[in-house]
Amino acid sequence: MRRMILLLAALAAAAVFSVQAQQSRAASPPSKPAVSSEPLIIEGVVRDFRGQGLPGAVVMATSRNTATTGKDGSYRITGLDRAQPTYLMHVQKPGYLFVPDRVSVHPPSRGILTANFTATDPKAK
Structure with a gap:
């Protein structure tokens, strides 16, 4: 009889522990995805209002991180830095207008970020 009581007490304690462990896991906030240690790359295409690649446009992610578009735009x-939460992208090319002229982009935890831009029709009002 004593063994039976001890066995029931042990089973009850194990059940309480199990429920507490499940509640503890459920209350934990979701973990953030691991951010890759590799540097971020942003790439894309700048097009004119007709959809053609626009060569010679300057694309800026920061004042020091810029690129000039090639023949195909x-x-x-x-x-x-992939850990930076936001980059404010900006495109410039004399004679062309980009609306909006600045775009906020958020780096993914892995891979390459693509950001494309299209100039507006200068005749449109």
């Missing part, structure tokens, strides 16, 4: 900015 493509650009690539490397060496950015």
Whole structure:
């Protein structure tokens, strides 16, 4: 009889511990995805209002991290800090207007960020 009582007490204690452990796991905040230690790359294409690649446009992620678009309008900015929460992208090319002229982008935890831009029609009002 004594063994039976001890066995029931042990089972009851194990059940209480199990419920507390499940409640503890459920109350934990979700973990953030691990941020890769590799530098961030932002790449994309700058197009004119007709959809053609726009060569010679300057794309800026920071004052020191810029790129000039190639013949096909493509650009690539490397060496950015992936842990920075936001980059304010800006595009410039004399004679062209980009609306909006600044775009906030948020780096992914892994991979390459793509940011494309299109100039507005200068004749549009």
